[in-house]
Structures are given as C-alpha cells and as structure tokens.
Amino acid sequence: MSTTTNDTTPRHENPNAAEPLGAQADVDVLRAALDGPWRDLRERVRRELPADAITGTPGESIDVQRERVTRQVLALADMGYGSIGFPTEHGGTLDYGASCVAFEMQAFGDLSLLIKLGVQFGLFGGALARLGTERHLSAYLPDIMSGRLMGCFAMTEIGHGSNVAEVETTATYDVETDEIVIHSPTVSATKTYIGNAAKDGKAAVVFAQLVVPQVGDVPDGEEESGEHGVHALFVRIRDDEGNPMPGVTIGDNGAKGGLPGVDNGTIAFDHVRVPRENLLDKFGGIDETGAYVSEIDNVNRRFFTMLGTLVRGRVCVGGGSGSAAQKALAIAIRYGDQRRQFAAPGEEQEIVVLDYLAHQRKLLPRLAKSYALRFAQNAMTSRLQELEDAAKSAEGGTPGPDHEDAQRELESWVAGMKAQTTWHALDTIQACREACGGAGYMAVNGLTQMRADVDVFATFEGDNTVLMQLVAKGLLTEYRDSWGDLDIAGMIARVASQTVEGLVENTLKRAGLQKLIDGATPRNDETALDSRGWQESMFSERASHLLETAAMRLRKAGKDNGFEVFNNAQDHILAAAKADIDLRVFEAFQDGLEAMEDGPARDLMAKVFDLYALSSIEEDKGWFLEHGRLSVARSKAVTTRINSLCGELRPRAVMLTEAFGIPEGWLENDLIDLGQDRAGVTR
Amino acid sequence: MSTTTNDTTPRHENPNAAEPLGAQADVDVLRAALDGPWRDLRERVRRELPADAITGTPGESIDVQRERVTRQVLALADMGYGSIGFPTEHGGTLDYGASCVAFEMQAFGDLSLLIKLGVQFGLFGGALARLGTERHLSAYLPDIMSGRLMGCFAMTEIGHGSNVAEVETTATYDVETDEIVIHSPTVSATKTYIGNAAKDGKAAVVFAQLVVPQVGDVPDGEEESGEHGVHALFVRIRDDEGNPMPGVTIGDNGAKGGLPGVDNGTIAFDHVRVPRENLLDKFGGIDETGAYVSEIDNVNRRFFTMLGTLVRGRVCVGGGSGSAAQKALAIAIRYGDQRRQFAAPGEEQEIVVLDYLAHQRKLLPRLAKSYALRFAQNAMTSRLQELEDAAKSAEGGTPGPDHEDAQRELESWVAGMKAQTTWHALDTIQACREACGGAGYMAVNGLTQMRADVDVFATFEGDNTVLMQLVAKGLLTEYRDSWGDLDIAGMIARVASQTVEGLVENTLKRAGLQKLIDGATPRNDETALDSRGWQESMFSERASHLLETAAMRLRKAGKDNGFEVFNNAQDHILAAAKADIDLRVFEAFQDGLEAMEDGPARDLMAKVFDLYALSSIEEDKGWFLEHGRLSVARSKAVTTRINSLCGELRPRAVMLTEAFGIPEGWLENDLIDLGQDRAGVTR
The missing domain is CATH 1.20.140.10 (Butyryl-CoA Dehydrogenase, subunit A, domain 3)
Structure with a gap:
C-alpha cells in the first residue's frame, strides 16, 4: 500500500481496543514531551523530508544501494542538512545539539544513509572542524557541507580498534621539505572499516602517530623520541577523477552484516607526503621553525582531549539506534494490534495477539524503556550544548578546569548511554521481528535490515564493553577523588x-x-x-x-x-x-x-x-x-x-x-496494510 | 588464507595459553562424546564433503545465491544425501535419526543450502513419505531423493502461521469427476514463505481443509458439514517447462532477513483440479465410492497425528541452529585467543582479549550451554529413532496407545528444544559477532550471514513462544492425568x-x-x-x-x-x-x-x-x-x-x-588468518 508521505496523524482508532483511547491532544502532549528542546527541528524534519529522500529499498545490490545513498546524501546537503551544527561563521546553521537531533530523526529512515551522513558531516567534517584551525575550516568546510568534498574519518586500523592510542600509522615531519610523511609501516597499520573510503572519499582525516624530529622546545618527556602521540591530518586520498593518490592504496571491505549502502574500505599509505599545514593543529602543531607546539603537556591527555571533542559521534550513534528501536516498536505494535491467531475455546473470532500477556511482555517493557532512553538522550544532548555554549563564552576562549571536569563527566555519560541504547535497540528490534513472525522476516517490512544495520552500532564508535569500562573508570576516579x-x-x-x-x-x-x-x-x-x-x-x-x-x-x-x-x-x-x-x-x-x-x-x-x-x-x-x-x-x-x-x-x-512521531511514509512496510493479513478477506 | 579442506586436526597449540593443554587424545574423546550415536555418519560427512559442496560466498546477489544453492542441492543428492532417512524399500538409506544428524552436520555450512535441503528432502519429501501411502511413495520418492522433482511444503498462509488448523485453502471432492478441487478463497488463504516456490518447485504438498460431500458412512460429528479438517495433497504447481500450472498463481517473497539462497514464495489456487489419488491418505482418505474414511475419529486428533509425524522438522531446525552456534563459538574463541588489545600498565605487549574476564563471560558460558544442548539433541534424536523402530515393529503395523503417549511426549520435548536451541543460537552468534568487533561484522567472516539466517529459525517450524506454550500444555495435561x-x-x-x-x-x-x-x-x-x-x-x-x-x-x-x-x-x-x-x-x-x-x-x-x-x-x-x-x-x-x-x-x-569437529575448510573466514590482525606484522 502507499500512504500519504509525511502523514503523522495518529491512527489509533482501533476497533480491537478494549477501552477508549486517549484523545489526539494527548498524543500531541506526549510527543511534545518526547521531542524535548529541539522540537521545532524535529517537526521541520517530519514536515519537509519526503519518504524517498530518507528511505531505501531493502534487498537491492550493494552497488545500487551505494549509488542511492550517495544521491540522497547530496540531496539532503542541498536541502541544508549538511551544515547543521557547523560554526555559523563558516556557513553552518543551527547549533551543535541540533546536529544530534537531526541525526536522530534521520535514523527513522534508511540506516545506510544515516551512517553515510554521519561519516561525511559528523566524523569527517566534525573532526576537521574541531581538530583543525581557521585555515582548515575556511578551506574545506563549504565543500564538505555541500557534499562536493566527500571524505573519511580514518582512525581504526586492522590492529587497533578499541585501543586507538596505539595506531601504527606514522606522520613524520620532514623539516627539509616542510612536509609530513604519512606511512603505514605494517599490514596491521592499514586503516579499515573506513566509511566513504571504498567509493566516494576524496580526502580523509587520518589519525597517525606524529613524529617531529627535535627542534627547539617541546613538551616535557617528549623531547627524546620526537613522538607526540596521535594527531589528525587532512590527506587527499583520491584525485578529482577518483583515482587513488600516489602512495595511497584503497581497498573495499565489500559485503558486511548490514549498512550495504555505506562504502567501507581500507586505506594504506606508502610514504605519502602532505604539506605541514595539513596537520589539524588545534591541540598540537608544528610551528614555522619546525618545532612541535602544544598547550597540553601530556601526550595522553592531549589525545584524549582531541577524542573528547569528538564525543558527538557517540551521542549520535546512541540516539540513532534509539530511533530505530522506536520505529521497530511502531511496526510490531501496530502489527500485534491487528494480527489475530487462535480463538479462545467457544469463540468464533481469533484473539488479537497483543492481547496475549506474553506478547505484551515482549513489547511493552521495551516500549517503556524506549521512552526512558529518549528522555535521557534529550538530557544528554542538552548537556552537550550547554558545555558547548560555556566553552564558547569562556574568557579568552579557553574554558577552565571545571569545564574540563564537566567535559570528562559528559564523555562518561555519553559512553554509557551509547552502549546501553545500542544494546537496547538490538534487543528490541529482534523482539519486534519475532513478534511479527514470518512477516517480520520479509525485508520489505523493514525490521531485518534495521536489525542488521544496527548490529555494528554495538561495536563501532567504541566497543560497548570497552565503553562501559570507561564509565566505570570515570566513576572510580571520581569516587577516589571524593574519598581520597x-x-x-x-x-x-x-x-x-x-x-x-x-x-x-x-x-x-x-x-x-x-x-x-x-x-x-x-x-x-x-x-x-x-x-x-x-x-x-x-x-x-x-x-x-x-x-x-x-x-x-x-x-x-x-x-x-x-x-x-x-x-x-x-x-x-x-x-x-x-x-x-x-x-x-x-x-x-x-x-x-x-x-x-x-x-x-x-x-x-x-x-x-x-x-x-x-x-x-x-x-x-x-x-x-x-x-x-x-x-x-x-x-x-x-x-x-x-x-x-x-x-x-x-x-x-x-x-x-x-507519540514518537514517525511519518507514515517512512514506515516503509507492508505491515501497515493489514487487510491481507486478516483471515476471510475475500480475494 | 586457504586451509586444506577437511583438515579437522586440532590447532590448539596456542602460544598464549597460560597452561599446557589437553592432548590430542582428549579432543578425540570429547568429540566422540559429543558426536553421540551417529558418530560414523558425522565422521563420514567431515571426511567426504569438500568446502565448496557446503559453503557459500556471502554478499552475492539473491539470484546468484539461489543458483548456487540449487546446484549444491543436486550435487549432494548425487552423493546420496537426498535419500537418508527415507524408507529403504523405496531406495532410502540409513535410518530416520541419521537424517537429523546429517542435517546438523550440513548446518556447519551455508544455511541457505541447509534450509533448501530441509525443504526438499525433509519437508516436501518427508511429508509425502509420511502422510502418503504406497502409491505416492513409489511414484514420487525416487525423483524426490534424486532432486529431479523439486517441491514445496505448502502449509503456512498469510492469515495462518501458528494456528495452521485454521488454514483457509479448501480441497473439495467432486464426485462427478472423481477429482479434488484446490482453492484459495481469500487473499489471506494464499500460501506464503514457501521454500522452493519462487523458482524450483514443480510440485507441492498442499495443506487444505478437506471437504467431501456426504456419501456413505463418515466419522461421527463430521457428517453434516462434510468438513474433515486439514489434509495434505500432492499438487503439481509448475509444468516441465517451469510455467505455473493452470489456476496456480506463484509469487516471489523476494528479499528476506536472511537465507538469500532459498526461493521462498507465495502460491494461490483458483479451483485447481487434481485426481482423487493425489490426496495423501495415510490418516484419512476418500474411497472408491467417494466416501471419506479414516481410522481416527476426531478431526483435531487426526490433524495433530499428521503433524506429529512431521516432528522431525523441528528436531532438525533445533539441531541445525545448535551447529551454527558451535561454529560461531569456534570462530569467536579462536579470534579471542589471538586478538590483543590494551596493554596492562608497564607491559609492552597487549593483552589477549580472551584473558579478560568480561570476554570469557561472554563466550564460555555459551560454549558450555552449546555442549549441554548437543547432548540433549543427541538424546532427543535417539528417542525419535526408538519410537520409529517401535512403530515399525508394532504388531499389525499399528502402535498402541502407549506409543501414542510416548509420541506426544517426544513432540513436547522437541518443541521446547527447538525453541530453546534456536534462541540460544541467536544469542550466541550475536555475542560472538560482538566479541569479534568490526572483523565480526565483515560478511567474509561468516558470523553476520549466519546470524541473519538463523533469525527466522525462532519463528518458522513453529513460533518459539507458541512452542513453549505447547510444552506447557503437555506438562499440564500430564500433570492433570497424574493428579486427576x-x-x-x-x-x-x-x-x-x-x-x-x-x-x-x-x-x-x-x-x-x-x-x-x-x-x-x-x-x-x-x-x-x-x-x-x-x-x-x-x-x-x-x-x-x-x-x-x-x-x-x-x-x-x-x-x-x-x-x-x-x-x-x-x-x-x-x-x-x-x-x-x-x-x-x-x-x-x-x-x-x-x-x-x-x-x-x-x-x-x-x-x-x-x-x-x-x-x-x-x-x-x-x-x-x-x-x-x-x-x-x-x-x-x-x-x-x-x-x-x-x-x-x-x-x-x-x-x-x-571437539565440535568442524572441518577447517568449512570455517570460511578470515579470522583464522590472524597474522594481519597482530600489530607490528611487517607489510
């Protein structure tokens, strides 16, 4: 069946309901409460995005899906969705928190598209904007926001996923030519699972161990080796024709458990030279004399400060998976509210399956938890924005130690929420799939692709178990500080x-x-x-x-x-x-x-x-x-x-x-058309 | 990397192990214990099936996968795997329980292939062999076992999956022409999710409400309506050229959550006529006078007796999912035994991840449960064979009421085991996927396709929750009988x-x-x-x-x-x-x-x-x-x-x-080649 796109009118008039339902007004009140502080943006997205801008067709080949997703990314960029959350002085719109909320809303659509948007505007663009300085932002942001410059966030390597402080790729400053040499010294140093690498990426923000041969003063303890820890660099990986740059070897990760529309791939570097200016040097750079300079003395602290500025990625991944869980519940609960199976003894009509306690037990506590997580997600996003605002208005532009504590505390919360929400989503989508039986297994009904896509959310942007460990570490540190x-x-x-x-x-x-x-x-x-x-x-x-x-x-x-x-x-x-x-x-x-x-x-x-x-x-x-x-x-x-x-x-x-407010047109499934599912409907 | 096909030599010499491991002899003893009563068959399968006979390549298109699977089914039939468990007087080999064990072993390979084998030889062939009589067996079994006649098990309809006693398809006897008319009176009567329907099936065992206009004596209570409940019929659905037979409408279910190589589809009938002889009449038939005859008086009891003879399907589905869980554990534990991440403070080398308690907690209790379920599966298969033998040797060929009780009891056990083992497999494969991080998400490593394929095991061959309900019903009935x-x-x-x-x-x-x-x-x-x-x-x-x-x-x-x-x-x-x-x-x-x-x-x-x-x-x-x-x-x-x-x-x-004895060549994954995963390996 086809429904009017963007009809979010509640359809809760249900002939099977045992008692009268709340009024439309109540749904509106619930929705407003769940929408939280960025309600206007959510309503705008609901109103303005047609289904074909945001959904895909499950079952198509990887090539077809990749093409479709690339097209959709560019179309959304044209509609202004690429610029949300970037600095307004460089053409950005709305605020930082809004970019998380837009991501949550886009997560009601195809998740390959979502992740591609996240790679381009969140990871690649976000890393450039937050680790780079003025010259990087003005040079690249306009093309990034418009989608003209597609790029990668090249952090993970074959040998290091969770322990990224130990990536093996090196970035060695060559004082003779004033260039930095990017190199993958081992097989395990190969960047892998990198979104935008296999097909579209022209550039990458590459994370590598920065080595600056000793010139002048350098922070304590780093003089000897010239090793300053992991830094990020802007590197062209393909020329304008799409051919790999000299020294760059690009591979395709091929078929994955999900996200077929995302072109994940590998990148290896063989002594690739970039100008010194390509070092994203907000937290540490190389001055004109060839000396390493940083306001942060400690190598580890510097790297974790850099990572901390990228916390939004985890906010988004958690929020996106939460949206997927909500969508799955919308599908399964609607199905359960219509599907009948088995009549009670002596009854003619079969029982609506959601009337069974076991079915309610499968779906309703997960629905309640989805509500809870949405409120927590809203609170977390608000906190992210608060700290952002505080940092901006800090005197001299440098927030104090209190701000740093608050930032660490937020990172810990975000890590834990990302883990809990993604696990909740996996569990919930699976329960919803089973609750829809064979119909739930048909790709057209949306649940299986969603489940397959969300799977990796549990281990990318931080392995969930490692993230929970991070939460614990934060708590224990705080505890020690209080009770020391x-x-x-x-x-x-x-x-x-x-x-x-x-x-x-x-x-x-x-x-x-x-x-x-x-x-x-x-x-x-x-x-x-x-x-x-x-x-x-x-x-x-x-x-x-x-x-x-x-x-x-x-x-x-x-x-x-x-x-x-x-x-x-x-x-x-x-x-x-x-x-x-x-x-x-x-x-x-x-x-x-x-x-x-x-x-x-x-x-x-x-x-x-x-x-x-x-x-x-x-x-x-x-x-x-x-x-x-x-x-x-x-x-x-x-x-x-x-x-x-x-x-x-x-x-x-x-x-x-x-109350989740998912536009009807985005619920790309046949389950809504329940007519055929009812026994006795004449052919 | 490529390993020698069918090398099942243990590779447990592990440089990371903290203490010496058991001898090869111990692995052999464990394997023998797990292999159970059909050990010879398991060893034969391990020895004789090359990897390309049993595995697939994830990520290929549905069309390519379907072709590959069809080819493999025919090749396995040529090797004699189609005849296992069929009556020896019709060319069958080995015993009934052996067919379950062969299925378990094949489940270490591609699961699309497994299910296609199950549809052809288990469901279609099995239903024909167990619900039909001599004339059906001699007419069709040879072609079924060889794969020359591919067919479907057409039970589930859009409107009825769990409550199959209420399917809407009708089979009405026309005394004038001595034919039976198969008809789908409603949209919801359409058969759906039927394996072999979309591409290969030439025939189907169709389950339909049998209506025989009143002629002569009929069992009590059924006279009035002429309705005798659900029966199975052999129906041609395609001609030799592969075109649908007149009155038969065939659809393609298209993309699913998994099992891409299985051609599931829909079948609807518009007054399709078949000869009276096509009724599979072991438990109820129409005699030459046009009268309905059955040794079982009660409509419900008759249908549940028919279903009971098909219990093997659930034995197989449970066992197959158990094998998948074992394979996932073999992959993830090997990976966890090699993969290193994070060094302890002051240590140079990073820690092998399986040394972390949290990682052990993820994998080892699930490994232990996999052992437990294998023993239970073996016991259940033996019991199935015992009852089979008892039925065969019963006087007059008709086993008594004790046998019937034993059969009900077995069915209950099988239902519960199917539910528990498939849920265990889903949970375990997912835990294994997460334990392998990004590598686990790459299709080439086998875990994600396996997870996607096994997903539907939780709801086909009986929805797990409904099956657990069935277990409870059995227990309560038995309890009432004891305490009545x-x-x-x-x-x-x-x-x-x-x-x-x-x-x-x-x-x-x-x-x-x-x-x-x-x-x-x-x-x-x-x-x-x-x-x-x-x-x-x-x-x-x-x-x-x-x-x-x-x-x-x-x-x-x-x-x-x-x-x-x-x-x-x-x-x-x-x-x-x-x-x-x-x-x-x-x-x-x-x-x-x-x-x-x-x-x-x-x-x-x-x-x-x-x-x-x-x-x-x-x-x-x-x-x-x-x-x-x-x-x-x-x-x-x-x-x-x-x-x-x-x-x-x-x-x-x-x-x-x-000890699970999965041939190396079947573990079609890169995880085994861990060299590249180790940091520092020179390019």
Whole structure:
C-alpha cells in the first residue's frame, strides 16, 4: 500500500481496543514531551523530508544501494542538512545539539544513509572542524557541507580498534621539505572499516602517530623520541577523477552484516607526503621553525582531549539506534494490534495477539524503556550544548578546569548511554521481528535490515564493553577523588556499615518480621510500587553500593597484581557502570515527567515510567534480593504489577508509538496494510 | 588464507595459553562424546564433503545465491544425501535419526543450502513419505531423493502461521469427476514463505481443509458439514517447462532477513483440479465410492497425528541452529585467543582479549550451554529413532496407545528444544559477532550471514513462544492425568505444604540459622557447588514447583473466565515450560558425562557441565532466591565460582571448540588468518 508521505496523524482508532483511547491532544502532549528542546527541528524534519529522500529499498545490490545513498546524501546537503551544527561563521546553521537531533530523526529512515551522513558531516567534517584551525575550516568546510568534498574519518586500523592510542600509522615531519610523511609501516597499520573510503572519499582525516624530529622546545618527556602521540591530518586520498593518490592504496571491505549502502574500505599509505599545514593543529602543531607546539603537556591527555571533542559521534550513534528501536516498536505494535491467531475455546473470532500477556511482555517493557532512553538522550544532548555554549563564552576562549571536569563527566555519560541504547535497540528490534513472525522476516517490512544495520552500532564508535569500562573508570576516579582523604580503615568502616545495615534488614525481613521493618523503613514493602521515591532509592542504592564495593576490591591492587585484581572484578565493575547509567536514565525520565503539565497525558506517561522502573528492577531482581533491597514478597509483587501495567497500557500501545512521531511514509512496510493479513478477506 | 579442506586436526597449540593443554587424545574423546550415536555418519560427512559442496560466498546477489544453492542441492543428492532417512524399500538409506544428524552436520555450512535441503528432502519429501501411502511413495520418492522433482511444503498462509488448523485453502471432492478441487478463497488463504516456490518447485504438498460431500458412512460429528479438517495433497504447481500450472498463481517473497539462497514464495489456487489419488491418505482418505474414511475419529486428533509425524522438522531446525552456534563459538574463541588489545600498565605487549574476564563471560558460558544442548539433541534424536523402530515393529503395523503417549511426549520435548536451541543460537552468534568487533561484522567472516539466517529459525517450524506454550500444555495435561484423582482440597494441601516448606526453609535460612538448616538439608549451602546432586535438585525442584503452582492457578479457570485466567498466568506457564526443558537438558548432559570413561577428558567435561549448570542457575537466581532455593551467600558464591571456572576453562577454550569437529575448510573466514590482525606484522 502507499500512504500519504509525511502523514503523522495518529491512527489509533482501533476497533480491537478494549477501552477508549486517549484523545489526539494527548498524543500531541506526549510527543511534545518526547521531542524535548529541539522540537521545532524535529517537526521541520517530519514536515519537509519526503519518504524517498530518507528511505531505501531493502534487498537491492550493494552497488545500487551505494549509488542511492550517495544521491540522497547530496540531496539532503542541498536541502541544508549538511551544515547543521557547523560554526555559523563558516556557513553552518543551527547549533551543535541540533546536529544530534537531526541525526536522530534521520535514523527513522534508511540506516545506510544515516551512517553515510554521519561519516561525511559528523566524523569527517566534525573532526576537521574541531581538530583543525581557521585555515582548515575556511578551506574545506563549504565543500564538505555541500557534499562536493566527500571524505573519511580514518582512525581504526586492522590492529587497533578499541585501543586507538596505539595506531601504527606514522606522520613524520620532514623539516627539509616542510612536509609530513604519512606511512603505514605494517599490514596491521592499514586503516579499515573506513566509511566513504571504498567509493566516494576524496580526502580523509587520518589519525597517525606524529613524529617531529627535535627542534627547539617541546613538551616535557617528549623531547627524546620526537613522538607526540596521535594527531589528525587532512590527506587527499583520491584525485578529482577518483583515482587513488600516489602512495595511497584503497581497498573495499565489500559485503558486511548490514549498512550495504555505506562504502567501507581500507586505506594504506606508502610514504605519502602532505604539506605541514595539513596537520589539524588545534591541540598540537608544528610551528614555522619546525618545532612541535602544544598547550597540553601530556601526550595522553592531549589525545584524549582531541577524542573528547569528538564525543558527538557517540551521542549520535546512541540516539540513532534509539530511533530505530522506536520505529521497530511502531511496526510490531501496530502489527500485534491487528494480527489475530487462535480463538479462545467457544469463540468464533481469533484473539488479537497483543492481547496475549506474553506478547505484551515482549513489547511493552521495551516500549517503556524506549521512552526512558529518549528522555535521557534529550538530557544528554542538552548537556552537550550547554558545555558547548560555556566553552564558547569562556574568557579568552579557553574554558577552565571545571569545564574540563564537566567535559570528562559528559564523555562518561555519553559512553554509557551509547552502549546501553545500542544494546537496547538490538534487543528490541529482534523482539519486534519475532513478534511479527514470518512477516517480520520479509525485508520489505523493514525490521531485518534495521536489525542488521544496527548490529555494528554495538561495536563501532567504541566497543560497548570497552565503553562501559570507561564509565566505570570515570566513576572510580571520581569516587577516589571524593574519598581520597579517607584512610583505608575509614573506608572499610563505611562500606561495612552499609553491608551490616543490609544484612540486618535482610535477616529481619526474611524472618517474617516484615511489619516491624516496614514500620521503620517506610521506603520498603508498605510503600506503593509506584512510589517514585522508592523506585529511585532502588536505582540509586544499587549504583552506590556497587561502586563502593568495586572501589573496595580495587584497593587491593598493588603494583604486581594490578591486572589480576582488576580482571577478577571486571564483572562487578561493569555492573557498577550499568547501574550508574540506569540511574541517570531514571532521573532523566523523572525530569521529563515533572516537566509535563497535569492531565491525562501525564498520567499515562507516569504509567509508562512505572513500567520502565519496575521492569528494570525485575530484570535485576537477583541482585536486589541478594542485597536485601527486595523482600521475596515484594519481588513477586513487582512481577504481578508489571503484568497488570502491561494490561493497562495495552489499549494505548499504538498511541504510545504514535507519540514518537514517525511519518507514515517512512514506515516503509507492508505491515501497515493489514487487510491481507486478516483471515476471510475475500480475494 | 586457504586451509586444506577437511583438515579437522586440532590447532590448539596456542602460544598464549597460560597452561599446557589437553592432548590430542582428549579432543578425540570429547568429540566422540559429543558426536553421540551417529558418530560414523558425522565422521563420514567431515571426511567426504569438500568446502565448496557446503559453503557459500556471502554478499552475492539473491539470484546468484539461489543458483548456487540449487546446484549444491543436486550435487549432494548425487552423493546420496537426498535419500537418508527415507524408507529403504523405496531406495532410502540409513535410518530416520541419521537424517537429523546429517542435517546438523550440513548446518556447519551455508544455511541457505541447509534450509533448501530441509525443504526438499525433509519437508516436501518427508511429508509425502509420511502422510502418503504406497502409491505416492513409489511414484514420487525416487525423483524426490534424486532432486529431479523439486517441491514445496505448502502449509503456512498469510492469515495462518501458528494456528495452521485454521488454514483457509479448501480441497473439495467432486464426485462427478472423481477429482479434488484446490482453492484459495481469500487473499489471506494464499500460501506464503514457501521454500522452493519462487523458482524450483514443480510440485507441492498442499495443506487444505478437506471437504467431501456426504456419501456413505463418515466419522461421527463430521457428517453434516462434510468438513474433515486439514489434509495434505500432492499438487503439481509448475509444468516441465517451469510455467505455473493452470489456476496456480506463484509469487516471489523476494528479499528476506536472511537465507538469500532459498526461493521462498507465495502460491494461490483458483479451483485447481487434481485426481482423487493425489490426496495423501495415510490418516484419512476418500474411497472408491467417494466416501471419506479414516481410522481416527476426531478431526483435531487426526490433524495433530499428521503433524506429529512431521516432528522431525523441528528436531532438525533445533539441531541445525545448535551447529551454527558451535561454529560461531569456534570462530569467536579462536579470534579471542589471538586478538590483543590494551596493554596492562608497564607491559609492552597487549593483552589477549580472551584473558579478560568480561570476554570469557561472554563466550564460555555459551560454549558450555552449546555442549549441554548437543547432548540433549543427541538424546532427543535417539528417542525419535526408538519410537520409529517401535512403530515399525508394532504388531499389525499399528502402535498402541502407549506409543501414542510416548509420541506426544517426544513432540513436547522437541518443541521446547527447538525453541530453546534456536534462541540460544541467536544469542550466541550475536555475542560472538560482538566479541569479534568490526572483523565480526565483515560478511567474509561468516558470523553476520549466519546470524541473519538463523533469525527466522525462532519463528518458522513453529513460533518459539507458541512452542513453549505447547510444552506447557503437555506438562499440564500430564500433570492433570497424574493428579486427576486428587480433589481440589488435596491439591491445595499438597501445594501449600510445598510452599510452607519453602517458607520455613527460607525464613530460617535468612535468619542466620544457616547451619541448623544445613545439617538437616545437606543439599544446600554446605554442599559443594559442583555437587551434581545439588545442581540437579535446583533444576528439578524449580521445574516441579513452577508446574504445580501453574496448575493451581489454572484450576481457577471456569467457563467464563478461561482465557483470562490462562492469560494472566501466561508468563508463569512459559516459565514452567522452560524449567522443564532446562531439566531435560541437564539430565542429558549428566547421561552424556556418565557415559564417558574416567580420564582427563571426562574431568574437563565435568567442568564444562559445572559451568553450564551454574550459569543457568545464576541466570535465574532471582527465582531461586525468591523461592528459598538459594541463600544470599550461596547466590554470590555461584557467581564467584562461575568466574573461576571461566579462568580454569580459558586455556582449553580453543580445544573445546575443536571437539565440535568442524572441518577447517568449512570455517570460511578470515579470522583464522590472524597474522594481519597482530600489530607490528611487517607489510
């Protein structure tokens, strides 16, 4: 069937619904709450992008898909989507956060297109804009934003994906010719999985170990070797005719698990020379005397500062995967709301599958989590923008150490959200596929390509497990900073008192003295399960307990057993990181809910929040029971309440997906045309 | 790199291993244990099938893949793989169980090929052989086994996938012409997702509602309507030139989420006439007077008997997905054993990623579960063969009611195993993909295509959730049969006593009177975690408790609230079904272990078993804590022990995957050639 493009009118009038649904007005209120601070941009995208600008046809060959995606990228650039978030003085439009929101909206379309847009305008253009200086921006940004200059972000190598500080490509300054020589000394130094490399890229921002033979003063400790760590350089990789530049070898990664429209490839350099000016030298450069200069003394700190400015990539990847999950839910819930299978004994008509508890259980908690993650994504994007604004208005243009702390803190949050949201998306799209049965497996219905595309989101822009490790590292550092002045004995006492408290609580409760405890600790069993305060205490106490006990374990690490102690506690550390991100998501949902005006939409949102909070608790009920945070009776009550919430939300499930505001035309699937799916429809 | 085809020599000499590995002899012993009763056939397949007979090239177009798969099917038929499991009097070879084992082995190759083989020889050929009678077998089997007659299994319709008893296609006997008229009265009656339909199928076994206008005596209750329920018919769908037969409309399902080499399509019938003899009439037919005759009186029972004879399809799908999971583990564990990333502080060389606990945690419990499922699969296949043999040797050729009970019981087991193994495979292949990072996403490395192909295994040959429901139904029926003579009060008393026992145990334990309890119940905290008896009690008590309490809840169901009571308990019922399958898997592993001779291989196997058992317990620790089966201390001890088992098994991880015996040449991936992946290898 074909639907009118960009019709976002809710279609929640559902003949199968057990009770009347919320009004159109309620959908609008929900949508506004979910849209968050960049609502205008979201509405503009919904209104202005026709389906053919944003969607693809699954099943076409790689060549056809690549051509289509390139065409769409250029068309979107023509519509101004290439310039969002770039500095206005160089022709950029809107603000930095807006570029993340545009990405989220584009993620409702074809994900090959999304990633190609991300490579061109986010990674390639973004790295140039944030690591380069005035001369780079004025020379290249206009052509990048228009798509006339397509380029790559050449960081990952065969030998180093996660540990990019150890890439092997070298960039050696040749003082004689005032050039820098880019070289791949080994096979494993080959850049790989690089988007835009196989077909379209004319240039690349190449990350390489910068070596500057010793001239004049250089930062401490770096004099001897002349090695200044990883830096980025602008390098032409193809000439105007599309042939590789001399010394550049380009390969094609070929077929991948997904993203068929993205031309990922390999790039190797054989002593390729570029002018000194091609070094993107915002954080470290080579002056006219051939000396290395940087305001940041430490090699590692310098590199992580550079990476930190590129944090937007992870914000986008997380947000994009969140959109994909929302789209999958919109498809599967609509299907489940129409598809019938098996009649109850004595009944003529078969049952709508979303009326089955097991089906609700598959879809509705994931829907609730999608709401939660959207609020968290909005909060994170706002924070990104705040820090951006603060940096811009900082005196002398250089933000102080507080800003740097805030930046590190944001990076940690972003890392964790990227990991949690991409995993959520994979899990959700798969559940949606299965919930649609064979129809879900047909490429035309959009779910399988989406699942295949999102797969790699879990490992690119940072491997999820490594990112969660990063979150943990941030937490532990912060923890050490706060508690550093406590001696070990004090620390033990503190943690022990916590543990003893838990133990007593636990023991008494299990001993049947429930009421006694309940009187003393109103936050527990007698508090309603929908008490936000109780829910919050569950999330926050888990986070702090896991962090404190992880820190305790790591204190045992000495010089000789450092890796062993760390490694033995790795599951614990990762759990602490996850608990922290879960708490942040909870808080963001709470803020989002509180910002809503009283009314039926807010009441509905509160139920979605309950479902999110209780499902999260149930998922980890083993931990809560182990740590005396849940009594046995209450643990079972949580499950019972989730089931009843599923029943309560079920009649509003379609409406809740309409609040995502995905234009009908973009839901390129046959599932919407359910007529043929109903038994008995005459041919 | 290219490896010698069919070199299954273990390559476990690993320079990174922390301790010496088991001898080649141990790998052989493990492999023999895993190979089970059809070891000879497995060894024959390993020896005789070259890689190009069994593997494909990912990323090729659908047309190219379909052609390749068709070619491979015919070549395998030439080698005799089409005749395995068919009746020997019609040219079949080996036994019925062997056909399942051949399928499992072929699942180490390309899965499009696997499914095409399954459609042709298992579904199409199998349905004809088991639902047809002598005249059908002698007329068609030779051509089916040779691949000269390609065909379809046309059961699923647009409107009915799970509830196939309600397919809408009709097969109406026309007494005037002695023909049967096949017709699709509605759009939703169109057969869909049918393998072999889009390109190769010349015929189909079509499932349709049989209507025989009233002539003579017919079974009770069916006289009025002449409707005898779903039957299967042999129908030509294409002529020898490949054109659709008159009245047959064939469509192409086109691109799917995976299985690109399988030509799934749609078939609709417009009053297509076939001779009466085309009715596959083993369980119900039309005699020469035009009267319907069947030895089975009840319409439903008749249809479920027919479906029951087709249980092999589910055995195969489960087994095939299990093989895919094993292959994914072989790839990811080998990669993890070589790939290095991040150096410990002060170290020069980076750490092998499988040395990280988090990486072990991702892969080793899934490896252990793969072992468990293989033993269960072997046991199930043996049981299938036993019942087959029993049926054949039954007096008068008709097995008695005991056999029928055994058959129902097998079907339930098969349903549950199919669901659990396919879900395990999806989860495992995904974890393996992520564990290989970007390399895992490259199609050439085999993981993504495998993941995409296996996806549909979760919903075809029975939707997994529906299958688990079937397991539950079987359990509850059996339970009712055993306890049917108890009155409700007796039942309540029994369950209540269980509950009280749990409660007391729970309360006392949590109250710190651990030792008192432990003295009384040696099975608990003081029993070693590797006590097989304790582990078994955990699996079996969970299964019986969940079943008993589910049965209690369903007793409340009356005529008016039947669906509601059932639906509210659906999550509970599904948990009971899963617990039952988990117990069966545990028991199969136990039997498999016990059959091994004492020695290092058996000791190693016992550790793998511990890891499987404890990981399963940990996964559901919330339930065990809730039900007083785990104390808090013991729950934490389980986690600690899993971590230490991961460390103990890690040096043997590669060897444990070698025990699967996947020929090197079939592991069509670059991951094996790890040279380029190592940093510093000179170009």
